[in-house]
Amino acid sequence: MTVDVDHLLAEMRTVYPAGLPNLFRTLKGNPAVLSAFLALDSELEAHGRLSPAERLLVGLITAEHVECGYCQAALSKEAVEAGTPEPIVEALLDRGLPNDDRARTLAQAARRILELHGRLPSSEIAHLERRGLDEASLLEIIAVVGEFTIATYANHLKRTRLDPEYRSTPAARPPQP
Numbered sequence: 001m002t003v004d005v006d007h008l009l010a011e012m013r014t015v016y017p018a019g020l021p022n023l024f025r026t027l028k029g030n031p032a033v034l035s036a037f038l039a040l041d042s043e044l045e046a047h048g049r050l051s052p053a054e055r056l057l058v059g060l061i062t063a064e065h066v067e068c069g070y071c072q073a074a075l076s077k078e079a080v081e082a083g084t085p086e087p088i089v090e091a092l093l094d095r096g097l098p099n100d101d102r103a104r105t106l107a108q109a110a111r112r113i114l115e116l117h118g119r120l121p122s123s124e125i126a127h128l129e130r131r132g133l134d135e136a137s138l139l140e141i142i143a144v145v146g147e148f149t150i151a152t153y154a155n156h157l158k159r160t161r162l163d164p165e166y167r168s169t170p171a172a173r174p175p176q177p
Contacts, residue, residue, distance in 0.1 A: 003031035008038060018165065021074060023151055026160045033150065040147050049137045050144070053082040054106055058141050059148040060092055061110040068152035070160050072171035075148075093171050105131040110141050118142060 005028050012024050027034040044055060056079040063071030076089045088098040097104045109128050112120055120128075120138075128138065154160070 003035045005031045005034065008034060012038070019163065021166075022160050022163050023070070023074070023155065026154050026158045027151075029154075029158070033154075037147065037150055040143065044140065044143060044147070048140050048143075049134075050106075050140050051082075053079060053084045054102075055140075055144050056082055057084060057088070057092065057103060057106055058110045058144040059151075060089065061107055062114065062145050062148040063152055064092065064095065065111070065114045066149070066152045066156075068155050069171070070155040070162055070166075071148060071152050073162055073166040073169045076171040077166055077169045102132065105133060106141070109133055109138065110145065113138070113141055113145060 008031075009020060009024060009028065013020055024034065027037055044050070045052065048055065050058070056075050060072065060075040060079060063075055072093065076093060079089050080086055084103070085100070088100055088103045091098040092103075092107060097107055105128065112124065125135075125138065129135075133141070
């Protein structure tokens with residue numbers, strides 16, 4: 001079975017009518033990867049526990065963790081557009097913690113999952129559950145980390161050029177070599 005890249009990109013153009021982000025052009029270098037990336041995103045959008053804004057925050061934390069300037073710029077803009085207050089985005093970009101309880105808990109969970117490669121102590125899992133992140137939510141955070149690890153590593157590999165619409169974000173900085 002072959003992946004119809006033109007069809008996938010046409011679908012994405014409906015989501016991004018102002019212009020298809022360069023990330024998707026980067027991922028089309030392997031149509032199966034592009035298809036899997038979009039399928040994971042679509043499945044989480046349709047059935048996930050985290051809101052779109054929350055998933056973007058986890059993606060932003062992942063981008064910050066692996067120092068992907070492209071994803072930091074794109075995800076910070078998209079997070080604000082999805083309703084995240086700018087001070088939350090700015091706190092995450094500064095590697096700090098936001099004042100908002102839910103965003104703070106998401107940031108702590110995502111950072112610890114990234115730092116410990118998912119090996120959270122049971123006491124920490126229990127603490128996160130008390131703060132509103134049950135096992136399903138933690139697994140979704142891991143899925144979003146995986147999704148944006150694909151994006152960030154692909155951007156590093158191909159040195160994806162930052163789209164004009166993302167250049168004005170506070171996170172826009174030259175990509176790391």
